[in-house]
Amino acid sequence: KNEVEQSPQNLTAQEGEFITINCSYSVGISALHWLQQHPGGGIVSLFMLSSGKKKHGRLIATINIQEKHSSLHITASHPRDSAVYICAVFDTDKLIFGTGTRLQVFP
């Protein structure tokens, strides 16, 4: 069993739909990252959180420390949101990555 699991692995949506990506982890963590990787390969850090909820534009990230679970929500999805979304948890001194969720948003 992976230490960081994401679901779903692949996700397709129509423009405008509300999207949720889930991340569950089994290790004790100091913080959790949500990352976005576009087809070109570059990685952008969307959020880092250790409790509660953060919002940036159409993106919302939540974390429940007791349940060891985090979610990334995208409201009013757009084709430019198409990317791989990666959950990564900071354990002791390094990041442990989930396998990613490939999102495609169609117009």
Place this chain on the structure above:
Amino acid sequence: GAVVSQHPSWVICKSGTSVKIECRSLDFQATTMFWYRQFPKQSLMLMATSNEGSKATYEQGVEKDKFLINHASLTLSTLTVTSAHPEDSSFYICSASKPATYEQYFGPGTRLTVT
């Protein structure tokens, strides 16, 4: 700010040659830098962690003599792939963190192709 750059963005080299990849933090001092590699459709794999002025800590299974890491200053770390082979072809990504924080800022990556 918190921008990390990598150079080159892509490189093609012949088997047996060495390739150096640079990772720079442009607007902050990075006490720790991380080097990752990523194969197609797979997640990032940590290769090594480097702290300025000290030797890098390599993950299990990563050959330190093959992947030489130097973190000479608070804004620059380099990864040298020595005697490159086709199986070293991959996407190499660095990240940097500020002192006493968990957040990592990622570079745009370097695609290495060894022919």
